[in-house]
Amino acid sequence: MAESLINNLPGTRDLLPEELVAWHVVEDCARRIFRQYGFLEIRTPIIEPTELFARGIGEDTDIVGKEMYTFLDRGNRSVTLRPEATASVVRAYIQNALYRGSGITKLFYFGPMFRYEKKQKGRWRQFYQAGVEVFGPDHPAIDAEVIEMALRFTESLGVEASLQINSIGCRRCRPPYLEILRRRLQGEISGLCEDCRRRAHTNSLRVFDCKVETCQPIILNLPSIADNLCSECSEHFSRVKKHLDDAGVAYETVPGLVRGLDYYVRTAFEIVSRELGAQNTIIGGGRYDGLSEVIGGPPVKAIGFAVGLDRLAMILPEEKRRSGVWRPDLFIAYKGEAAFRRALLLARDIRRRERSCMLDFSDASLKSQMRLANKINAAHVLIVGDDELSRDTYTLKRMHDSRQWEVTPPELTEYLASCADQGEGQPRSGPRRIE
RNA sequence: GUGAGCGUAGCUCAGCGGGUAGAGCUCUGGAUUGUGGCUCCAGCGGCCGGGGGUUCAAAUCCCCUCGCUCACCCCA
Numbered sequence: 001m002a003e004s005l006i007n008n009l010p011g012t013r014d015l016l017p018e019e020l021v022a023w024h025v026v027e028d029c030a031r032r033i034f035r036q037y038g039f040l041e042i043r044t045p046i047i048e049p050t051e052l053f054a055r056g057i058g059e060d061t062d063i064v065g066k067e068m069y070t071f072l073d074r075g076n077r078s079v080t081l082r083p084e085a086t087a088s089v090v091r092a093y094i095q096n097a098l099y100r101g102s103g104i105t106k107l108f109y110f111g112p113m114f115r116y117e118k119k120q121k122g123r124w125r126q127f128y129q130a131g132v133e134v135f136g137p138d139h140p141a142i143d144a145e146v147i148e149m150a151l152r153f154t155e156s157l158g159v160e161a162s163l164q165i166n167s168i169g170c171r172r173c174r175p176p177y178l179e180i181l182r183r184r185l186q187g188e189i190s191g192l193c194e195d196c197r198r199r200a201h202t203n204s205l206r207v208f209d210c211k212v213e214t215c216q217p218i219i220l221n222l223p224s225i226a227d228n229l230c231s232e233c234s235e236h237f238s239r240v241k242k243h244l245d246d247a248g249v250a251y252e253t254v255p256g257l258v259r260g261l262d263y264y265v266r267t268a269f270e271i272v273s274r275e276l277g278a279q280n281t282i283i284g285g286g287r288y289d290g291l292s293e294v295i296g297g298p299p300v301k302a303i304g305f306a307v308g309l310d311r312l313a314m315i316l317p318e319e320k321r322r323s324g325v326w327r328p329d330l331f332i333a334y335k336g337e338a339a340f341r342r343a344l345l346l347a348r349d350i351r352r353r354e355r356s357c358m359l360d361f362s363d364a365s366l367k368s369q370m371r372l373a374n375k376i377n378a379a380h381v382l383i384v385g386d387d388e389l390s391r392d393t394y395t396l397k398r399m400h401d402s403r404q405w406e407v408t409p410p411e412l413t414e415y416l417a418s419c420a421d422q423g424e425g426q427p428r429s430g431p432r433r434i435e
Numbered sequence: 436g437u438g439a440g441c442g443u444a445g446c447u448c449a450g451c452g453g454g455u456a457g458a459g460c461u462c463u464g465g466a467u468u469g470u471g472g473c474u475c476c477a478g479c480g481g482c483c484g485g486g487g488g489u490u491c492a493a494a495u496c497c498c499c500u501c502g503c504u505c506a507c508c509c510c511a
Contacts, residue, residue, distance in 0.1 A: 007502085062509050066436085084511085113511075118436085121505065129511055195508090206509090260510055281511060308511030335469060366469050374471040385469055399471070 011117070011125025022313040025324040026157060027110065030130045030307065033153050037145065039108040039132050044088040046112060050078040056087030056295050058262025067115040069125075081114035084261070086288065086304060087295065089133050094297035104136035110309075122279035122311045131285075133304035138289060140236055143267045143303055144243030150271055150283050150305055151249060158317040161282055163250065165269040166226065166257035167237035168205075171290065173230035174265075178204055180223055188218045208256020224255035236266055263288040267303065275315040283307050329416060330357040331373035335366055335385035343384050355416045357382075374399065379419075382412070 008014065015023065031041075050070050057064050069081035082088055089107060092098075098105050110130045117123060132149070134142055147163065154161045169177060185192070185200035185207060192200065193212040200207060208219060229237065244251055251269075259268045268286035276282075285305020292300035330350060334343040343359050350357045358376065360369045366383070373381045383395040383404075394412055397404035407415060 010502085067509085115510080117509075119504080123510075127511060131511095203509095278506065279510070284511065306511060311511065333470075367467080367471080368463090370471040372471085378471095381471080383470070387469080395470090397470075402471085404470085 009125070011119045013124065013126075019313070021324045021326075022316045022321045023309065025316060025320055026309055026312045027130070028324075029157055030108075030110075030153060033149060033156065034108045034130075034132060037106065037149050039106040042089060042092060042107045042109055043111070044082075044085065044092050044109065046082050046114075047079050048082060048088055048091070050080040052087050052091055052295060053080050053083060056090070056263060056291055057084070061260055061262055063115065063260065067117055069114045069116055083115045084113055084306060085109050085111065085129065085131055086133060086261075086263075086306070087291070089131075089304075090135075090291050090297070090300070090302065091295060093133075093135055093300070094292060094295075099135065099298070099300065102136075104134065104142075106132065106134050108132045120279060121277035122308070122314065124310060128309040129306045130309055131304060131306035133302060135300055135302045138236075138287070138301035138303075140239035141243050143236075143240045143287060144247060144249075146285070146303055146305065147240075147244065147251075147267075147269055148247050148249055150269075150285070150307075153307070154271055154282060154312075157312065158320050159273060159282070159312060159315055160275065161271045161273045162252065163269060163271050164254040164257050165241070165244075165251050165267065166254050167229060167233055167240075167266050168258055168264060168268050168286075169225055169229050169233050170265045173228065173233055174225070177223070177225050177228040180228065181205070181225075184222055191215075191218050205256060205258040208254075208258075219256075226253065226255060233266055240267055259284060259286055263291040263294065265289050269305070273311070273315055276311055279311070281308065282311050325377070327377040327379055328358050329355040329379050329419070331369075331376070331378035331381045332357060332359040333366055333369035333373065333381055333383050334359070335383075338389055339384040339386070342389065346382070346384070349413075350416065353413065353416065 050068070053068060054064050059065070063083050068083055070078060071080075073079050089109060093105065093107070098107075108131065111128065112126050113129050114126055116125060119125065132146065134146060147165070151161075151163055168174060181204045182200065185196075185204060189197055189200060191214065192207075193210065193215050196207050196210050196212070196215050199210075205225075207215070207222070210216075210219060226234075226237065241251075241253075257268055257270060259270075264286040266287045266289070269284075270281050271283040272280045273282050274280065283305050285303070287301075287303040289299075289301045291302065292298060332343045332347055334340050347357050347359055358378070360372055364372070366385075370381065379399060381397045381399060383397065385395075388394050388406075391406075393406045393408050395404055396407045396412065396415065
C-alpha cells in the first residue's frame with residue numbers, strides 16, 4: 001500500500017482514541033505529581049534557531065551531529081524542530097527573566113520532540129516527552145527530590161522500573177578522568193572487542209555499556225569516574241545518595257551511566273524498564289549547571305529530567321489503562337420522527353446538566369441503536385417511542401444488569417444527577433473479554 | 436548509515452514443489468413488527484505493496500524498487 005498521500009512520514013504516527021486512553025492516564029498522573037512538588041507548566045515553541053540546540057546540547061553529540069530536523073526557513077534562517085526541550089526551557093527562563101524573584105523556579109512541559117533516527121521499538125522520529133526543570137538550587141537534596149519524584153511517578157502508574165544513578169563530575173574533574181580512562185583503554189586495546197576499540201577513542205565512557213563477554217574482565221578493572229571526582233563533586237554525589245537513602249529510595253550506582261548530552265554535570269540518572277526492547281529508558285535526566293552560560297545566559301544551577309511518554313503508554317499495566325476508559329452516561333434511542341425531535345431536545349438538556357449522552361442519526365432500527373449503545377459502552381439507554389410520548393415518560397435501561405423501568409422527565413433528571421461520575425472507571429457491561 | 440526478517444480482505448494471518456484467492460475477528464442484515472452483549476444464518480469486503488522477467492499459465496519462481504518491523508549506533 002505504498003500509495004500517495006494516504007501515508008504518514010516514517011517514524012511518525014497517528015494516535016487513535018483507543019490508544020490515547022493510556023496516554024491520558026500517564027499525562028494526568030504526571031501533572032498531578034508534578035504539581036504536588038510545586039512545578040508549573042511552561043510551553044515553548046517546537047521550533048527554534050538551530051544554534052540553540054547545536055550549542056546547548058553539544059556539537060559533538062549524536063543528536064546534533066546526525067539526528068536533527070534542520071532546514072532553512074523563508075527568511076533564510078537555519079531552524080530546527082526541537083530534539084529535546086531542556087535547551088528551550090533554559091532559553092525561555094533567561095529570556096523572560098524568570099530568575100528574578102524567588103531563588104527557585106520549577107517548571108514542567110509536555111510535547112512532541114523530533115529526532116531523525118531509524119524507527120525501532122520504543123523509538124519514533126516524532127515522539128513525546130514530559131519533563132521538569134528546577135532552576136536555582138544545587139543542594140544535593142533537590143537532586144534527590146527530583147529523582148524521588150520521577151520514581152514516584154512511575155510507581156503510581158504501576159510500571160516496574162529501576163533507578164540507576166551516577167555522577168559524571170564537572171568541567172574540572174571530568175577531563176582529567178577521561179584522560180586516565182583513555183590511557184588505560186589504550187593499554188588494553190588488544191583485549192577489547194571491535195566496538196570497544198572504536199569507543200575507546202570516540203566515546204570512552206561507552207565502553208562501560210559493552211555486553212561482549214571478553215570485555216567484561218577489562219571493564220571491571222577500569223577506573224570509575226565516581227572514584228575520580230573532585231572533592232566538591234564527590235561530596236555532592238555522596239550527599240545525594242544519602243538523601244536517597246533517607247527517602248528509602250532504592251538505586252543502583254552505574255559507573256558507565258553517562259547520558260548522551262554534553263550539558264550534564266554531576267548527578268546523572270535513568271529509570272529503565274525491563275518490559276521494553278533495546279530502548280528501555282523511560283526517564284533520563286541529570287544536573288546541568290553550565291547550560292545557561294553556554295547559550296549566553298547568566299550562571300544558573302539546574303537539574304531536570306525527561307519522560308518518554310510513548311514508552312510509558314506502551315507498558316502501562318492493563319488495569320491502569322482500563323481505569324481511563326470513557327463511557328457515555330446515556331444513549332438515547334428513539335423510534336419515529338416525533339421521538340427523534342424529543343430526543344434532540346433531551347440530549348441538549350442532559351448535556352447542560354453536565355452528563356454525557358449520545359444518539360444515532362442514521363434512522364436505524366431500535367435494535368441497531370441498542371447495538372450501538374452497547375458498542376460505545378453507554379451506561380444507560382433511554383428509549384423514547386410512541387408509548388412513552390403518549391404518556392410523557394421514558395424507558396430507562398441500565399445496561400450492566402439489563403434492568404429497565406419507566407421514568408418521568410423529572411425522575412430522569414434526578415436519577416442522572418444521582419449517578420454522578422459514573423462516566424469513568426466503571427466496569428464494562430458490554431463486550432468483555434471472557435477468560 | 437549497517438544488518439536481518441516481513442509485505443495477501445479494515446485487523447491477525449493461511450495459501451508459496453506454479454493452474455485465474457481462503458479462515459478468524461470486525462462490519463451490515465436476519466433469526467427476535469419497540470430493546471444490546473451470547474449463539475446460529477447470510478452478506479459486504481482483495482489490480483495478493485509496485486514494476487519488470489521466466490512460463491500456455493505467477494500471490495506462488497527470478498531481478499529491481501518502495502514500504503514496514505526488529506537489531507547495531509545512540510537515546511525518551
